[in-house]
Amino acid sequence: MPAERKPVAKTVPQTVTISFAGFNRAWAAWIGDRLERRGHTVSYQRWDPPVEIPLEESFQDLLLAPGPILVVLSDWYFQLGPRGYEEWNRALRGVVASHAGRFAAVTVTTSALPAATAVFAAADLTTVGEAEAERRVLTRLGLPVEPLPDTEDTRRGPRYPADTPDVWGGVPRRNTRFTGRERLLDEAYHALLQAGRGAGVVTLHGMSGVGKTQLAAEYVYRFGAEYDVVWWVSADKRVTCRQRLAELAPALGLSTGAEYGERLRAARDALRRGDPYARWLLVLDGADDPEDIWDLVPTGPGHVLITSRNPEWSEHNSTLVEVRVYDRDESVAFVRRRAPRLTHDEANRLAIALEDLPLLLDQTAGWLNDSDMSVEEYIDLLADGIDQDVVRVSADFPLAFQTGWSILLNKLRETVPESVDLLRLCTFFAPGAIPVRLVRDLPPERLPEKLRGLVDDPVRWARAINKLRQYAVVRAAGVGEREVHDTLGDTGAAGAAGDTLYMHRMVHQIVHQDMPERDHREFIEVVRGALVAADPGRPTDTRLWPRYAEITPHLKWAEVLESTDPAMHTLVLNCLRYMYLSGEYQAGIKLGRRALAAWRRILGETHSRIWDLSYHYANVMRAVGDYAGTEAIERAAVEHLRAERGPKDLEHLRAAGGLAADLRGLGRYREAFDISEWTLASYRELLGDQDSRTLNAQNNLAISLRLLGRYEDSLELNRRTLEARRQLLRPRHSWTLFSELNYATDLRLLGRYSEAESLQSQSVRVHRIVLGRDNPQTLRAEHNLALCHHRSGERGRAAALFTQILESCERVLGEHDPLTMMFAASLSCFAREHGDVDRAVEMSDRVVHGYLGMLGEDHPYVAGTRANHALVLRNVGEREQAHALIEQALGDMTGAVGRDHPWTLGCAVNASALRNIVGDPEGAAELTGDTITRATESLGRTHPLTLSARIAHAADLRGLRETRRAEKVEREALDDLAATLGPQHTHTVTARSRNRPYWDFEPPII
Structure with a gap:
């Protein structure tokens, strides 16, 4: 039941807060003026509750105001944001009904309102004159209603909203x-x-x-x-x-x-x-x-x-x-009013496709609302052009979009014809930010005659641009613009000079469609030439990435892939290489796929450019974990090039290196090692030890060695590669930084935690400066640093870094990217070890299923992450299930990489613990004893994994009541731990406290 209303004092001036939707501002102003004439203080609160804040909280915030709160009710008050009447009713019953003495209301609409608005007991102002409306407002607020003396206040206030101006x-x-x-x-x-x-x-x-x-x-x-x-x-x-x-x-x-x-x-x-x-x-x-x-x-x-x-x-x-296009939330709200059948997500996708232009939103949403076509199908339809058959002209926006622009283009053609030429030229760049300065940088002889005079004459150039800007056809691109593409280079300075322009996507489309064929042929060649001239030619140089970011969005619109010009092919390959190195994987995959189809059609299946393209295309596909797809591409290239040019051909060696990477991704490490070893020997024979291609092959062989568990051999090879790259390349070159990452990883895997942490910490700082915080290589470097912190016992620093890099990777690359799953695997292990079991369960399960879907049942990553998940299940009390899962993981890992691989030995350490838990101490002791022997042979007596097996074996012997043997094994292991890691290292302290060690599988990037 609503609380009893308390009468408002009738003699003391009040402070009244008026809450109103902007649409009803006239009513709020008139009511406020009536109250102020009677000596009351008025505060205006335009009602626009943020979507992300519950309505109950927004109403609670209104209660912070002193005195009564007068709400101006209309359907607009309840239409701000994508909220249903159920949510409104819940808020009104929960807050307004509980504080009924503070709330009053008037209604200025005859439309249906949420049922719970009855709690306001609103005064109806819709069918009365000004005097009666004033009386009803005062009565509802419990204020005196006697008329004011004629001499009290003679100033003119706002007109009564129900009256029109004279x-x-x-x-x-x-x-x-x-x-x-x-x-x-x-x-x-x-x-x-x-x-x-x-x-x-x-x-x-x-x-x-x-x-x-x-x-x-x-x-x-x-x-x-x-x-x-x-x-x-x-x-x-x-x-x-x-x-x-x-x-x-x-x-x-x-x-x-x-x-x-x-x-x-x-x-x-x-x-x-x-x-x-x-x-x-x-x-x-x-x-x-x-x-x-x-x-x-x-x-x-x-x-x-x-x-x-x-x-x-x-x-x-x-x-x-x-007046610019709508903000995105305004677009979504407008579309949902124009097309109520669309969901919030569908309205958002339509707004993105139309870049928030109100006229188009109105006409397209109106058509969609009366159609059963899906938003996805409609957006695909719009990509081919705005057609009268797929828009609906409303009385609110009576002029069709195309009609308005056609009229304007005719006007421009009559007044400043060169501005139309410039406009058409712009449509061979991508919509959004258009770097027309690239055209001005071309030699005049490479321009058609109609553009030569325009580009050569600064006055004519400025006049053409100014005319386009006068009619808002384009505008100078600047800070804060919602660009179609993200990195624009020096847009601020260029835009100020009229050399970087912004064109809306739909304007771009209409102008491009309305173009004579001759202009099309001439202008497209101009833009192609401008893009080729703008290619810095060094996609591996991080300092040049902003320039590549500027030109890559325009390749599609200049139809570069349809050209047979070798210079165009080089441009495409350089852009694809940049996309791979900078982490623009999805854009690279799209470009590579389109380029491969176009070049096979234009150049033939076996043209030399096809093999160049295949190599770079496979790199970006491999980066997202499509190892089976890349193996098919690279194997076809290897077989063709070996048959056509011989095994020692450089392009064949490059393709073979790519095939080895594919095999590493598929878990076929021995095959990958054999190819990598042969490839490196061939490069050394052909090019010598110091050529960059030889060093790349040496880097790849080290990765194969690490995946085989040969950490010492990998460390030595990575050390030599790092030293050579520091000498041949600059210390801040991305490949040099990659060698630092690899070397630090090997140090950590060998248990040399302080050395690894020192090197990786310094390298992370440089990565962030040179490559940027969101670059995949930077994220990998930060991940290795987080693992170093974790192994060194720096729990707080590790936790913060693990969380940060996972969030960044999900944002940049998506939830299903191999890097994201790698980071999630580490964070789930960390969460399990440090008590956040719920998070560990959710993340670990997601990682196992992610790898299973990407790599298949027999891959070692699936076995390894199942071993991790078994430990999580043990922590939540699912002992039998955990034991069954770890035994499965141990068998699968043994089959995938062999009995002596560190990953198999780690699974064995975990399996022995779970055998104890399910009542098999003999099996546990037998397993840890065998693991010690194999780990000592593979990794050495004092490797952290060997030491973990020795500590675990002592615990197993103690469980069998072989106390004397247990103490001897434990004492020797503790002495070696203290000597290797230090007496106060977290692993030493944990082992001394007889906390059983466990092993975490870390899925590496190949």
Whole structure:
């Protein structure tokens, strides 16, 4: 039951908070004015609760205000954000009903509202006049209702919202689906309010279709109660503007003759003098040519609101308010009002596809709402062009998008034809940020005649760009722009000079479709040449990556893949190599797949460029774990090149190195080692020890050695590679840093934790500077550092780094990337060891299933992560299941890599512990005894894994009551631990406390 309402004091002035949706601002202003005239203090709270905050909390925040809270109820109050009536009812019952004495309400709509709004007991203002409405507001607040004396307050306040201004003409109907734009409305309102007499002119400027007219109309309805005259003028042509202004004279009641010019002069003079009305608002809609009509803009005490594509109104004493596309949340809210059948996610995808342009959102969402087509199918349809058959023109946005742009392009063609040439040229770059300066960098003789004069003449170039910017066809790309692609190079400086322009995707599409075939042939060759000239030629140089990031988005639009020019092929290969090295894997896969199909068609299946492309394409595929797919590509290349050119051909050796990497990914480590060993020997024979290709092969052989468990051999080979790369390449070269990562990894795997941590810590700092924090190689370096911290007992530093890199990797590469699963495996082990069992269970299970889906049942990574999962199950009390799983993992790992591999020995250490738990101490002791023998032979007596087996064996012997043997084994192991790691190392301390050691499988990247 609602709490009993407490009467509000009738004699003491109150502080009243008015909560209202922006759509109902006029009502809030009128109510506030009525209260202030009676001596009350009013606070205005525009209601726009953030989606991520529960409604209950937003209502609780309202209670922080002093005094009563008056809510202006309308359907708009409940339409802000994707919330259902059930959530609203729950919040109203939970908060408002519990504090009914603080809340009051009035309703200004006849639309259906959530049922629980009954708790407000709202006063209805929809069908009454001003005096009765004021009485109902005061009564609902428990305030005195006696009329004020006539002399009490004679100032003019806001008009009663149900009344229209005395003079009202030409205003479009209100768009009940209007969304957002609160900041722009406030900015325009305050700019007009604060302007001096005669200077109250604001121009809403922006590209066609961005919603300038809709914004101006909403301004009129939201603030129109503050004016006595509101007059809307279509101002696209001077003659129309003059006629409409002249029609204002009789509406103002001016006594003039029938002559057209006389009426115009009388109307402008009346506005200037403010007689008979001083509070007037004139809207000039579509005033794209300031020079044509600026002299018609009246001065005086009123306000002028202009909509225009042209920012040059700033030169005519107008304040500019730029209208850009919707913010994404505004787009989603608008689409869901226009197409209620769409979900939030579907509306978001449509907004992304249309880049938040209001006109297109309205027309496409309107069509979609009446269709059963899926959003995905519709977006694919739009990719081929905006067609009249797949949009719906509404009364709110009456002009079709294509029609508006066709009119504008014709106008440009008539006035500054070179601007159309420049615009068409831009469409062979990707939409978004367009680096047209690349064209200006070309030698003039490489340009067609129509562009040569434009590029050579700075005045003509500036005039063409300025004309495009005047009509908001393009704008200078700058900071804060929502770009189609992310890295733009020096966009700030370039944009300021008009050399990097921003073009909306749909404008790009329409201009590109409306182009003569001759222009298409000429302009595409210009852009291709510009991209080739912009290629730095060194994709391995991290300092040049911003330049590659700038040019790679444009390859598709310049149809570079369809060219037979060798220079174009080199450009594609360099961009693909950059994508692999910088971690742009998905973009690289898409480019590689398209390029392979195009080049096979154009060049033939066995052209030499096909093998270059196959190698780089396989690299990006391998980076995302598609090892079976890359093996098929690389094996075909190896077999063809060996048959055609012989085994010692350099391209054959490169393909063989790629095949070895594929085999490593598939868990076929011995085959990979054999190929890597032969490849390295061949490179040494052909190129010598110091060639970069020889060092790459040496690096790859070291990886094969590590995967075979030969850590000492891998360490030695990586040491030699690191030293050579430091000499031949700069110390900060990405390959040098990669060798540091490999060398530090081997040090850690050999138990030399302090050395590994020291090297990796320093290398991580350089990685972040040179490659960036989100680069996959940087993330791998940070992961190895986290493992070093963990092995050294630095729990806090390890935890923070494990969490950070996993979050970064999921954001950059996705949940199913091999790196992400590798990091998740480490974090699940860390969580298990340090008490976060729930997190460990969830992550470990996800990792096992991820590897199973990617690599198959027989892969050693599946066996290893199952061994990890068995320990998690043991910690949650699932002992039998854990024992069965570890025995399965031990058998599978033995079959995959052999009995003497460190991974098998680690599984054995874990299996012995679980045998004890299920009552098989004899089997446990036998297993650890055998593990000690094999670990000593494979890794040495004092390797951490051997020491773990020795400590575990002592525990097993103690379980068999062989106390004397147990103490001897334990004492010797503890002495070796102290000598190897130090008496205070966490492993030594743990073993001394007789906490049984376990082994964690770390799935490496191949």
